[in-house]
Amino acid sequence: MQIRNLLILLCSVLLLSGCGYNKIQKNEEVVFAAWGDVEATYQRRADLIPNLVSTVKGYAAHEKETFTAVTNARAKVGQTNLSIDKLGNAAAMQQFQKAQGTLSGALSRLLVVAERYPDLKASANFRDLQHQLEGTENRINVARQRYNESVRIFNTSIRTFPNSMTNNFLLHLERKEAFKADAGAEAAPKVTF
Numbered sequence: 001m002q003i004r005n006l007l008i009l010l011c012s013v014l015l016l017s018g019c020g021y022n023k024i025q026k027n028e029e030v031v032f033a034a035w036g037d038v039e040a041t042y043q044r045r046a047d048l049i050p051n052l053v054s055t056v057k058g059y060a061a062h063e064k065e066t067f068t069a070v071t072n073a074r075a076k077v078g079q080t081n082l083s084i085d086k087l088g089n090a091a092a093m094q095q096f097q098k099a100q101g102t103l104s105g106a107l108s109r110l111l112v113v114a115e116r117y118p119d120l121k122a123s124a125n126f127r128d129l130q131h132q133l134e135g136t137e138n139r140i141n142v143a144r145q146r147y148n149e150s151v152r153i154f155n156t157s158i159r160t161f162p163n164s165m166t167n168n169f170l171l172h173l174e175r176k177e178a179f180k181a182d183a184g185a186e187a188a189p190k191v192t193f
Contacts, residue, residue, distance in 0.1 A: 020157060027154040030153070037146065045136045154176055
């Protein structure tokens with residue numbers, strides 16, 4: 001009698017160890033974690049892109065303002081001619097020096113920008129924005145692929161024997177849906193300035 005009970009216990013342990021109960025639970029948790037990664041990546045994009053666009057716009061505006069000041073100052077210098085016969089005219093000399101001073105001030109601001117940020121130019125910012133956009137979209141794609149792979153593993157684990165029996169009798173877990181792109185998702189998001 002004891003041998004029979006021992007054999008039944010041994011068979012039960014072997015059957016339970018192969019039933020996949022823990023494996024199915026683990027696979028479902030991996031699905032949940034992978035979906036969390038997808039959502040986190042989308043949130044990263046939602047947080048990052050508007051900030052990048054604003055930063056690029058702000059810096060481009062700063063450069064535009066600096067270059068506009070230089071251009072305007074250059075134009076004023078070009079309009080303020082001091083001919084040889086007016087070298088003795090104090091008012092003409094003052095006007096000429098004022099125009100030159102304006103240009104010098106604008107150029108000084110430009111040099112300060114160049115010294116402080118030698119590699120930071122609007123074109124570089126736009127390239128950086130493009131790289132960040134590309135990187136973000138790649139992260140989203142990787143997160144989606146990882147999620148879909150975890151869904152595949154989970155769905156397979158609840159549909160194959162003996163795990164399918166464990167799921168049918170004990171867990172009653174349903175298949176998870178893989179990520180599917182929305183209609184029109186093949187079009188890239190537009191960034192406007």
